[in-house]
Amino acid sequence: MDPGDPYLIACTGCDWRSADDGLRMSCPRCGDGALLRTEYATTSFTVAPEASGVFRYRSWLPVRREIDGSSRPAVYRSEGLGRELGLTDLWVSFSGYWPERGCRMVSGSFKELEAYTVLGRTPQQAGVMVVASAGNTAAAFAAAHGPGVPRLLVVPDRAAPVVAAAGGCSADVRVVALRGATYNDVIDFSRKLVASTPGFFPEGGVRNVARRDGLGVIALTAFEEMGTLPEFYVQAVGSGAGAIATYEASERILASGVAAGQSVPRMLLCQNADFAPLGRAWRGEPGPADGGAQADPYAPELANSTPPYDVHGGVRDILRSTAGDVLVADRAAAQSARAxxxxxxxxDIEPAAAVAVAALREAVRSGRLPRDAKCLLNVTGGGRRRLHATTTAGAVPEGGATPESSGIRSVGLTASPDEVAAAVLDSFASGRWPLAPTPVGY
Incomplete structure (x- = not known):
């Protein structure tokens, strides 16, 4: 490593490594067959107490600049939930809006961890970043303010209120809501947008090292607060990016030497019972011919039918390495767990987090998780009702923002990606957003 490089990016499938240009998402040798990882010049677990939010761990973040406004998760030892579940050493990592515990993620989701880090990695003047999202990631990228990084957020229309509440459109942000779309429709439309013009580039999803290292702050904060790595890690997942990030951050902690005698936590990943592509893949079960696109899961943000399961460094690798498992919870169990x-x-917590709580409850009941295990539950979103009811700076007014008032534009699934792309580029150049606004009452 060149002494001037704070980190390199390296392929998990071969020995390729390089300095980072802030945009690379794949290995030039392996193509899309392997995930990239970061290798940092600083090998010790180091915190910057004077830094705010995620940048407290900046020595292990692939960023070229810090952006104000981020928040770390709140990590605490649970008394009430732990007692109810019969767990003697349950820890919660809460991401969302809970100011009493020092957590102020105004989008209500742990996706803010990745948004601030991705924007901190992305070079200015790179073009328009296209983000495909089921809702929470788009809300996080709307809430984060990354100077010089214009971005287009594409979401299903049902997710527009969540994005509106987090800020909607702004000088750096445009939002397109696809009517009647599934998450997979959004992914497909976003790919077509990127292909339509050289002025766009993809955010990258799980293949963006900044996204995973940003989400790795979950593990870094937990280690700092707990003083140890957990034995079990429980999280609801769609792509599995957060779980991969926790695995990679835990390996980095172990390599630093501060957790002698410990190991990477056993991964217990949770999905909707009626839409569990990772669970099916892990158990070797065939899936529906349409990938489950017609399912109506309780937590639609977990409905990614093409997760990075069998790539180098992907979900299968971390499950095998940690003797992990994929758990499921149905709608009734998740609703009960949420309450x-x-x-x-x-x-209050979000549906995805409720799926994780329900799956954890069943794992304890069935004996799959020892009652005396040191367990970390990642509550990936919550506090939105608290946020919407407050009048503090940055919060949503009483009644919430609407897609219309936040500049979100609605288009049909058959809309021309070329025409949408042209309108977006024109809007950034002119400061006007010419697409038809979302109807009132949306």
Missing amino acids: MFEELEGI
């Missing part, structure tokens, strides 16, 4: 968490812990 239970709010009653016991005093904060």
Whole structure:
């Protein structure tokens, strides 16, 4: 490593490594067959107490600049939920809006961890970043303010209110909501947008090292607060990016020498019972011919039918390495778990987090998770009702923002990607957003 490079990017499938240009998502030798990882010049676990939010761990973040406004998760040892589940050493990593615990993610989701880091990695004047999202990632990229990084957020129309509440459109952000779309429709439309013009580039998803290292802050914060790595890690997943990130960050902690005698936590990944592509792949079960696109899962943000399962460094590798498993929870169990968490812990949580709580409850009941295990539950979103009810700076007014008032534009699934792309580029050049606004009452 050149002494001037704070980090390199390296392929998990071969020995290729290079300095980072801020945009590379794949190995030039392996193509899309392997994930890239970061190798940092600083090998010790180091915090910057004077830095705010995620940048407290900047020595292990692939960023060229820091952006104001981020927040770390709140990590605490649970009393109420742990007692109810019968776990004697349950820890919660909460991401969302819970100011009493020092967590102020105004989008209500842990996706802010990746948004600030991705924007910090991306070079200015690179073009328009296209982000495909089921809702939470787009809300995070709308909430984060990255100077010089214009971005187009593409979401299903049902997710538009969440994005509107987080800020909607702004000087750097345009939002397109696809009517009647699934998450996979959004991914497909976003790819067509990127292909339509050289002025666009993809955010990259799980293949963006900044996204995963940003999400790795979950593990870094937990280690700092707990003083140890957990034995079990529980999280609801769609692509599995957060779980891969926790695995990679845990390996980095172990390599630093501060966790002697410990190991990477066993990964327990959670999905909707009626849409669990990772669970099917892990158990070797065939999936529906349409990939499950017609499913109506309780937590639609987990409905990614093409997760990075069998790539080098992907979900299968981390499950095998940690003797992990994929758990599922149905709608009734998740709804019950959501109410239970709010009653016991005093904060509302999002559907995906409720799936994880429900799956954890069943894992304890069935004996798959020892009651005395040191367990970390990643609550990936919550506090939105608290956020919407407050009048503090940056919060959503009473009643919430609407897609129309936030400049979100609605288009049909058959819309021309070329025409949408041209309108977006024109809007950034002119400061006007010419697509038809979303109808009132949307």
